[in-house]
Amino acid sequence: MNIVVCLKQVPDTETKIQINQGKDGISEEGVKFVINPYDEYAIEESLRIKEKFGGEVTILCLGPERVTESIRTALAMGADKAVHLCDPAFEKLDSYSTAKALSMALKNIPFDIILTGKQGVDYDNSQVFSVLAEILNIPQVSVVVGLEISDDKTKAIAKREIEAGGIEIVETSLPVIIAAQKGLNEPRYASLPGIMKAKKKEIKNLTLSDLGIPVDELRNKIKLINFGFPPPREAGKIIQGEAIEVAVELAKILHQEEKII
Amino acid sequence: MANEVWVIAEQRDGKLKKVSFEILSCARKIADKLKVQLGAILLGDKVECLANVLGYYGTDKVFLCDSEILKNYSNEGYSQVIADFVKEHKPKILLGPSTAMGKDLLPRVAAKLGTGLASDCITLDIDSNGNLLLKRPIYAGKVIVDVFIDSSPQMASIRPNVLVMASPDESRRTEIIKSEVRISTEGIRAKVKEIVKSAGEKVDLTEAKVIVSGGRAMKGSENFKILEELACSFGEGATVGASRAAVDSGFAPHDMQVGQTGKVVNPEVYIACGISGAIQHLAGMQTSKCIIAINKDPEAPIFQKANYGIVGDLFQIVPLLAQEIKKTKAGN
Ligand SMILES: Cc1cc2nc3c(=O)[nH]c(=O)nc-3n(C[C@H](O)[C@H](O)[C@H](O)COP(=O)(O)OP(=O)(O)OC[C@H]3O[C@@H](n4cnc5c(N)ncnc54)[C@H](O)[C@@H]3O)c2cc1C
Ligand SMILES: Nc1ncnc2c1ncn2[C@@H]1O[C@H](COP(=O)(O)O)[C@@H](O)[C@H]1O
Numbered sequence: 028m029n030i031v032v033c034l035k036q037v038p039d040t041e042t043k044i045q046i047n048q049g050k051d052g053i054s055e056e057g058v059k060f061v062i063n064p065y066d067e068y069a070i071e072e073s074l075r076i077k078e079k080f081g082g083e084v085t086i087l088c089l090g091p092e093r094v095t096e097s098i099r100t101a102l103a104m105g106a107d108k109a110v111h112l113c114d115p116a117f118e119k120l121d122s123y124s125t126a127k128a129l130s131m132a133l134k135n136i137p138f139d140i141i142l143t144g145k146q147g148v149d150y151d152n153s154q155v156f157s158v159l160a161e162i163l164n165i166p167q168v169s170v171v172v173g174l175e176i177s178d179d180k181t182k183a184i185a186k187r188e189i190e191a192g193g194i195e196i197v198e199t200s201l202p203v204i205i206a207a208q209k210g211l212n213e214p215r216y217a218s219l220p221g222i223m224k225a226k227k228k229e230i231k232n233l234t235l236s237d238l239g240i241p242v243d244e245l246r247n248k249i250k251l252i253n254f255g256f257p258p259p260r261e262a263g264k265i266i267q268g269e270a271i272e273v274a275v276e277l278a279k280i281l282h283q284e285e286k287i288i
Numbered sequence: 289m290a291n292e293v294w295v296i297a298e299q300r301d302g303k304l305k306k307v308s309f310e311i312l313s314c315a316r317k318i319a320d321k322l323k324v325q326l327g328a329i330l331l332g333d334k335v336e337c338l339a340n341v342l343g344y345y346g347t348d349k350v351f352l353c354d355s356e357i358l359k360n361y362s363n364e365g366y367s368q369v370i371a372d373f374v375k376e377h378k379p380k381i382l383l384g385p386s387t388a389m390g391k392d393l394l395p396r397v398a399a400k401l402g403t404g405l406a407s408d409c410i411t412l413d414i415d416s417n418g419n420l421l422l423k424r425p426i427y428a429g430k431v432i433v434d435v436f437i438d439s440s441p442q443m444a445s446i447r448p449n450v451l452v453m454a455s456p457d458e459s460r461r462t463e464i465i466k467s468e469v470r471i472s473t474e475g476i477r478a479k480v481k482e483i484v485k486s487a488g489e490k491v492d493l494t495e496a497k498v499i500v501s502g503g504r505a506m507k508g509s510e511n512f513k514i515l516e517e518l519a520c521s522f523g524e525g526a527t528v529g530a531s532r533a534a535v536d537s538g539f540a541p542h543d544m545q546v547g548q549t550g551k552v553v554n555p556e557v558y559i560a561c562g563i564s565g566a567i568q569h570l571a572g573m574q575t576s577k578c579i580i581a582i583n584k585d586p587e588a589p590i591f592q593k594a595n596y597g598i599v600g601d602l603f604q605i606v607p608l609l610a611q612e613i614k615k616t617k618a619g620n
Contacts, residue, residue: 040548040568044430053431064549122395123404148548150426152407157363157395166478167363169392172542184481189388190300190494192486192543195361199478209549210542248404248439257425257432260574263595270604277580277596278612285578287498287557288522288617 028082028180029137030073033129033156034101035063036094037149046254052119053254062097065144067214068207072174073142074105075212080180083107085136089117089128095230102225103217110136114234116242121249122154128245129155130162131238138202139180145170145206150251156206166199169206176201291418292377293319294327294351296370296384296394297342300361304338306453306495307385309345311412311446313454315383316346318414324380327351328462329373331366333359336464343462345454350462351377355469360480361389363396368471371400379441381420383412386445387494394445406435406444410575412451420444428548428571448495449554486543490527493544493551497525498559499576501546504533505562505584505602512540514606515561521613522557529553531563547572561602565590582606 038044038058045054062070073084086101088094089112098109112128120128133141146153153169160167172194173186180201187195188208217225235242266273266280281288295315297308312328319326325348330339332354339350353369374382374397382397384390386408398405406422410432413421420442422435437443473479493499500519502512512528519526530540532547546553548568558576563569565581565588573579574593581594582602591597598605 038427040428040571042427043567044427046431053427121404123399126399148428151428151552153391154395154398154405154407157392158399160363161367161396161399167392167396168478169363170388185478187392188543189483190492191490192541194484195480196482196484197478198481203478209545246438248437249406250436250438251426251433252436253434255432257429257574260579260593262592263579263597265591265597265599267599270600270608273598273600274605274608274612277598277609278616280596281557281613282616285557287578288613 028076028080028139030076030082030084031133031136031138031141032066032069032073032084032086032101032106033141033143034066034070034086034088034097035144035147036060036088036090036097037063037147040064040148046256050254051252060093060097062100063144063147065146065148065207065209068209068211069142069144070101070104070106071212071214072205072207074215076140076176080176085110087129087132087136088112089120089125091118098230099225100217102228103221104215105221108228109230111230111232112238113232116235116245119247120245121247122152123158123248124245126155126158126162128238128240129159131240132233133163140176140183140201141204143204143206145208156204160204165202165204167204167206168197168199170208171205172208172210174205174211290378290380291322292324292327292379293322293381294329294374294379294383296382296390297328297330298385298387298389299330299332299335299338302332302335302338304341305385305387307387307446307448308342310448310451310453311383311385312342312345312347314412314451316454318381318412321414322418325349327377327379329370331358331369339462339464341456343460344456344458346460347462350464351467352464353467353469357469357471357473357476360483362476362479363392364478365471365476366393367396367400369467369469370397372470373467374401374441380418382441382443384445386447390445394443398443401441403439403441403443404437406437409435409444409446410450412444412446425552425575428552428568429574430571447554491525493527493529493546493553496527496553496555498522498557499527499529499546499553499555500559500561501529501531501563502534502539502561503531503563504537506534506539509539514603514610518559518606518610521610521617523617531569560590560594561606563590564588565593
């Protein structure tokens with residue numbers, strides 16, 4: 028099986044976000060960048076598929092220099108090689124353009140299955156896998172919490188989380204894009220030998236000209252401006268007293284002031 | 289004919305989602321400002337009867353595709369039908385819900401149309417040039433940005449529970465424009481075989497009016513019963529959530545997780561029980577209209593965000609609160 032995992036690097040969820048001067052992005056100063064948490068499930072799943080069916084796992088990542096560290100982590104977890112799309116022209120691409128660039132790289136990478144995260148926890152777009160699936164003209168299943176590939180490697184059954192705790196059981200042909208949700212698996216940690224091996228694994232760098240896309244095809248359709256913080260929430264009232272007094276008081280507030288009951 | 293405002297209505301099991309009405313209500317105002325008609329797209333199997341209801345919320349015409357092939361949602365089937373409608377009638381604006389279905393569907397529709405999608409927006413308006421004015425949270429709500437769409441049609445998905453729903457006008461009538469399906473079952477490569485519902489009729493966290501969430505302090509899944517009882521006391525639209533610590537400890541399934549890597553929620557009331565208020569948790573619930581925190585540690589960061597804080601033992605307070613709410617409601 029040829030398995031591709033799309034990996035995005037994002038600020039650690041711990042990060043207290045600061046906004047840049049131009050208010051068109053965040054300040055990267057002091058920010059710790061990590062593998063997008065959902066992409067860890069995608070990497071883990073790719074390794075499990077490889078362990079079962081054999082084959083090769085390729086990490087595909089578009090991002091600046093700094094993403095190399097996250098790519099190495101994925102290689103240390105067990106991925107075989109990586110393709111890194113790195114070019115000043117790729118900075119601040121929207122979801123559509125990102126998917127477009129990834130699709131161009133995929134012209135030279137064989138795949139039976141592409142795994143992604145269900146959402147990048149930076150811009151929370153949840154778009155790249157859908158746009159990529161459309162460009163590649165293959166099916167997609169997103170928010171996946173279970174994946175079973177048929178022995179003949181032509182089909183897969185994916186469990187997709189929907190609203191109110193419901194699950195859709197989806198049967199799909201391969202090749203397919205699967206967008207991973209928490210619950211799909213427990214990602215492994217990179218082992219020490221894994222980290223050593225990763226140093227020797229190949230990371231292929233591709234620029235805009237390598238991909239052969241005219242730059243205006245990457246013109247963003249979505250622009251984010253006026254970055255700001257939500258109105259601060261002020262600490263409110265502390266209700267004190269015995270448990271029963273507190274309960275009576277709160278019920279009264281919910282009725283008279285908040286008018287919710 | 290062109291320049292219309294359209295809304296993708298969402299139905300499941302023959303029931304329209306409330307978020308569809310929320311978006312239609314707001315889209316009606318936008319259509320009025322632009323002096324154009326408001327269209328709604330309705331897909332499913334035997335759903336024609338729902339078209340009238342879309343009219344009550346301001347729809348002038350419903351683009352209906354009713355077929356057995358569309359009984360269950362499929363990304364490929366639904367996106368194809370919608371893209372075909374759009375290519376034929378060329379609306380200027382296309383809106384849809386940011387729900388489980390919408391999040392999977394709308395980006396693919398946008399890709400088919402070669403346009404950009406502003407996802408998960410929390411405000412919706414229009415400027416004098418006819419450009420959508422949208423705000424959306426990023427970094428799980430730590431930052432809010434304005435979104436500008438530089439392609440056509442302008443597409444946006446809207447989060448449930450953020451727009452005000454107008455009251456329905458049952459005397460309003462809508463035109464219905466039917467289309468045959470041009471896809472075959474074979475054309476759909478990823479097919480829903482079965483839908484497994486969770487036990488009981490749960491309200492989705494993202495659509496809930498009231499959420500009672502439990503943290504690590506719950507100690508076990510069996511104790512979530514007291515949270516369910518508290519949620520129940522509020523009546524319809526209330527449900528139970530959890531922190532990641534509670535989910536990781538196996539007290540609650542992960543679809544109940546609230547936070548940056550769980551559900552981002554915005555109910556009218558959020559009651560955090562035994563939750564410390566880590567940055568990732570706060571990111572997922574800080575847009576709740578009223579936050580109530582019950583925690584025995586007066587220093588817990590959750591109190592910094594709470595409208596009402598109670599320092600004390602949740603196991604004592606939660607059952608009493610449920611009881612008092614029931615009493616108050618009975619007294620009304
Ligand atoms: C990549 C990443 C993503 C994450 N995403 C999320 C996310 O989406 N959602 C999320 O919630 N977390 C997330 N976290 C975890 C987060 O950092 C916290 O660890 C977690 O939110 C803590 O959960 P908690 O508040 O239930 O537990 P704790 O922090 O342990 O807090 C328990 C609280 O209960 C109180 N308490 C104890 N007993 C009682 C009692 N009897 N009555 C009243 N109060 C009591 C204590 O005083 C304490 O404040 C994420 C972490 C990482 C690294
Ligand atoms: N720059 C990128 N490089 C590689 N994969 C990406 C990139 N951006 C997004 N993805 C993939 O698409 C998923 C969804 O991201 P997003 O649409 O940005 O929320 C991520 O979890 C990644 O798997």
